[in-house]
Amino acid sequence: MLGAVSTQVLNVRSLPQSTSLIIGQLTEGMVVCGDGPHHGWLQISYADTFGFVSTHYLQPVNDLARLSGTVTATTLNIRQSPSVSAKTLASLALGASVKTLAVVNDWLEIEFNGKSAYVMAKFIDLVYVTSGYYALVNVTALNVRSAPYVTASLFGQLSLDSRVWVEGKQLDWSQIRFNGNRGYVKSEYLHIDSQAAPQVTSIPSALDEQTEAERIPIVEHGQTLARLTPKTILTISGSSEQRNAAATWNRWGALLQDLSDKKQLDVACALAVLCVESSGKGFEQNNSDKMIIRFENHKFWTFWGKNNAQQFRQHFQYNNDKVWTEHQWRSEPLGEWQSFHGNQSAEWQVFEFACQLDSKAAMLSISMGAPQIMGFHFERIGYQSVEEMFKAFSTSIQGQINGLFDFFSPTMLRYLQEMAFTDFAGMYNGKGQKQLYGNKIQQHYTAFKKLMPNQVD
Structure with a gap:
């Protein structure tokens, strides 16, 4: 079992009994892997021996994208396969x-x-990042270190009133994002930025249904609160497709099952589409939990550039024959051209630049969230404006997944029901890449079926 501590301090005991000797403590978010559970206890390795922790205070680690790992050895070998005799890379x-x-x-x-x-x-x-928030530095110069130790190497310093994104805590250290890396600062020198918009993304504890329901964010656009995490949690192992399918199921399986049942659709089909579109993620942890987007230069030409051709060509370019390829941009008219697809921080940089030129056209030109639905489809999925769609998708994964099912046309649904994935991809992703995306959907569908052939929630 892989579990994350869900209480501020969790005792590690010598025996699986609440009255046994306390041999150590774990703090909130720390991840343990052990044998069990057995009668409410998990046996773990601890300080060159073993100990026991109560599973009542552990939450399942369903989303490996939120795992943060820090090396504790002086040097640690990276190997080609999971064996001490494997080649060291x-x-x-x-x-x-x-x-x-x-x-x-x-x-x-x-x-x-x-x-x-x-x-x-x-x-x-390992630490499980369960929430995040903005904080301000309250000292003149704050050291940012590579690990939560005073002897760890310095990444740099933050000045007074610097604003940082805090991913979590380890004892009296805060884990932050610093120049694209994960760094650590003393928590006592930070205070929460009360002026920042709340951006906390909670992960259900799965200890009980009431607690879990309270932590799921409420969405707008007329949707009601829904259960996200399924009761059946899959082990994240096997091929990359199996790991992707298991992680996506563990995050949103309950909602996917409910919406699939309403459409008389095998949930494996909807899950496979999400896996292929965004690896089953709607928000990017390493980009301050912002919604996953893809900015399309050729669409921005359609909605803004053709009426501002000279200015557009100073900042954006793409292949005129295959318009979805060779996307580049630059912020300065004589600057160096840069690629940006595949990097969420870069995607947002381009998008925010385009918003300065025309925010509505920029929103129409991005694909949003886990299902990667283009902004110009806002009316098709029930929104009155692209701004309303952007707000709903930015607020909650439930809004994104509901949008996926609203986007399915009767023909798309029929193709999925018939497992004609290439034909489906031709409508969803475009005819130019239908074979590529159709094959990927088929691979993820097959992977999920192997993991859970008779899935029920």
Whole structure:
């Protein structure tokens, strides 16, 4: 079992009994992997021995994208496969951050140079990022370190009143985003920015249905509160498609099942579409939990550029033959052209620049959220304006997933019901890439069926 501490302090005990000796403590958000649960207790490795923690104070780790890993060894080998005899690809220094893709027994599968590699789990401190908020620095100069230790290497410093995004805490340290990296600062030198709009994204604890329902954000656009997390949680393992499918199911499975039932659709079809469009995510943790978007230069030409051709060409370009390719931009008319697709921070930079030129045209020119629906489809999915759609999709994953099902036309639904995924992709993604996207949907559909052939919630 992989679980995150859901209380401020959790005792680690010598035996699976509430009266046994306390041998240590874990803090909120820390992640443990252990044997169990057995009668409400999980056996874990702790301080070169083993201990027990109560599962009542653990929440399942359903979304590996929210796992933050920090190296605790002086140097840690990155290996080609999960074995001490596997080829060493490189090494990580104390305090380095890792992006966890899966847990494989005593190993973590991580992202390394765009590919998968492995490190020993016992040398990584994992934290589950359950919420985030903006904070201000209240000292003249605040050190940002690579790990939550006073001896960790310095990333840099923050000046008085600097505004930072706080992902979580480890003891008396705050985990922040700093120049695109994960860094750590002393919590006592930060205070919450009360002027900032709330941007907290809560993850259900799954300890009980009442607590879980309270944490799910309410959406507008006439939608009612819905359960998101399914009762059946899948282990995130196997192929990349299986891991993607399991993670997406664990996040939104209950809502997907409910909406699929109403459309008389196999939930595996809807889930596969979400997996392919955005890896099942609607918001990007590494971009201050902003909604996932894709800015389309050729659409911005349609909605603004053709009436402002000279100014458009100073800042945006694309391939005239295959308009969805070779998208580049620059903020200065004589600046260097830059690509931006595949990087959410860069996508938002382009989008916010375009908003300065014409905010409505910019919103019409982006695909939004988990289903990646273009803004110009706002009326089709029931909104009176693109601004209303943007607000709803930016507020809640429920708004995004409802939008997916509202977007399905009768023909699209028929194609999905018949598992004619290439024909579906031709309508959803465009004829130019229908074979590519159709194959990807088929792969994720098959992967989910292998994980849970008779899915029920």
